[in-house]
Amino acid sequence: MASDSSNRGFGTHAIHAGQQPDPSTGAVMTPIYQSSTYAQSAPGEHQGYEYSRVSNPTRTALEGNLAALEGAEHGIAFASGVAGIDAIMKGLRPGDHVISTNDLYGGSFRLFTKVFEPFGINFSFVDMTDLDQIEAAITDDTAMIWAETPTNPLMRIIDIRAVCELANAHDIDVAVDNTFATPYLQQPLDLGADLVLHSATKYLGGHSDIILGAVCTSRDDWAEKLRFQVKSAGASPGPMDCFLALRGTKTLHVRMDRHCDNARALALFLDEHPKVGRVRYPGLESHPGHDIAAEQMSDFGGMIAFSLTDDRIEAAKTVLSNTDVFLLAESLGGVESLIEHPASMTHASIPPEERAKIGLTDSLIRLSVGIEDITDLRSDLEQALDRI
Ligand SMILES: *Cc1c(COP(=O)(O)O)cnc(C)c1O
Numbered sequence: 001m002a003s004d005s006s007n008r009g010f011g012t013h014a015i016h017a018g019q020q021p022d023p024s025t026g027a028v029m030t031p032i033y034q035s036s037t038y039a040q041s042a043p044g045e046h047q048g049y050e051y052s053r054v055s056n057p058t059r060t061a062l063e064g065n066l067a068a069l070e071g072a073e074h075g076i077a078f079a080s081g082v083a084g085i086d087a088i089m090k091g092l093r094p095g096d097h098v099i100s101t102n103d104l105y106g107g108s109f110r111l112f113t114k115v116f117e118p119f120g121i122n123f124s125f126v127d128m129t130d131l132d133q134i135e136a137a138i139t140d141d142t143a144m145i146w147a148e149t150p151t152n153p154l155m156r157i158i159d160i161r162a163v164c165e166l167a168n169a170h171d172i173d174v175a176v177d178n179t180f181a182t183p184y185l186q187q188p189l190d191l192g193a194d195l196v197l198h199s200a201t202k203y204l205g206g207h208s209d210i211i212l213g214a215v216c217t218s219r220d221d222w223a224e225k226l227r228f229q230v231k232s233a234g235a236s237p238g239p240m241d242c243f244l245a246l247r248g249t250k251t252l253h254v255r256m257d258r259h260c261d262n263a264r265a266l267a268l269f270l271d272e273h274p275k276v277g278r279v280r281y282p283g284l285e286s287h288p289g290h291d292i293a294a295e296q297m298s299d300f301g302g303m304i305a306f307s308l309t310d311d312r313i314e315a316a317k318t319v320l321s322n323t324d325v326f327l328l329a330e331s332l333g334g335v336e337s338l339i340e341h342p343a344s345m346t347h348a349s350i351p352p353e354e355r356a357k358i359g360l361t362d363s364l365i366r367l368s369v370g371i372e373d374i375t376d377l378r379s380d381l382e383q384a385l386d387r388i
Pocket residue numbers: 080081082083105107108148152177179180198199200201202211212213
């Protein structure tokens with residue numbers, strides 16, 4: 001008899017959950033089941049798999065793994081993070097109202113306003129660090145609160161437990177985009193959320209070599225709706241990408257520790273630098289969300305945003321064009337360090353007036369701090385800042 005494995009530690013789950021040696025060969029690593037279809041012994045008699053749009057054994061292993069990491073009953077993998085968000089939104093009905101944060105992943109904002117608003121779902125974007133603003137936005141039609149914390153790119157911290165308590169009192173479901181924190185640092189379901197969304201493209205995959213998404217939930221009704229979406233709308237990830245995501249999660253805990261250590265060191269360095277304005281890193285005690293972050297996260301993550309004392313876009317461009325270890329690229333969460341300019345890159349789809357309103361200024365620079373040697377990362381930023 002196998003012992004109960006559900007109470008194992010995070011690192012053990014990361015490496016083992018959802019997986020066992022392949023029953024036909026003993027292969028220790030889950031094979032890449034690169035097959036679209038499955039032989040049946042008689043019509044309708046199969047071993048649980050019929051067609052890979054619906055399910056695939058490599059994907060099943062990944063889904064079990066991600067569910068264990070989030071402490072969820074169900075994991076549902078998607079071809080991308082936004083495909084997971086799309087599937088959640090399709091679980092709502094025309095006329096439903098969603099409250100979200102006004103400093104949201106640009107792709108989520110685009111999907112909400114350009115795809116789902118025309119289909120009759122209504123959105124309010126508020127400053128979710130202020131519970132009163134959330135409460136004021138609630139209407140009889142509010143069906144969901146969509147939170148993201150830390151936010152992208154302003155690194156604001158939303159109090160997940162407080163938001164869930166408010167939502168609960170009004171019978172509203174809460175979804176949390178946990179991409180920045182990962183389940184190693186933050187577990188929204190434990191804090192009362194109904195759904196957790198991941199862009200596994202980022203830290204879960206961890207090596208910038210896949211596009212993949214996942215939703216974790218312990219709500220059977222939501223899991224059923226989401227699986228129905230996978231089957232009906234077909235945003236299923238391929239087995240190779242699921243294999244790579246599984247390889248990624250095996251080292252998630254080890255990578256995250258280094259991401260956090262490196263980011264903390266760089267945030268302190270930037271905070272002291274005369275050419276740097278405000279440093280947005282929840283690990284800094286001066287961060288307005290520091291106490292809540294310390295409460296709901298086990299560490300502060302690998303993402304930093306900062307502005308320059310010289311707020312002209314040219315100053316930011318000088319820094320962005322002169323780093324050597326930090327590569328100028330969108331995305332985040334890989335082992336390599338990346339630098340980017342939200343106003344012209346990841347958040348260009350947010351109108352300039354909206355960007356200005358929330359403080360997403362032209363000199364704002366976002367770092368995805370990788371796991372290279374900290375001395376190299378620090379001297380790379382130092383020489384780039386010296387050129388302003
Ligand atoms: C990247 C990202 C997404 C979208 O994920 P994809 O895998 O690119 O589709 C959603 N939310 C956040 C916070 C992200 O960083």
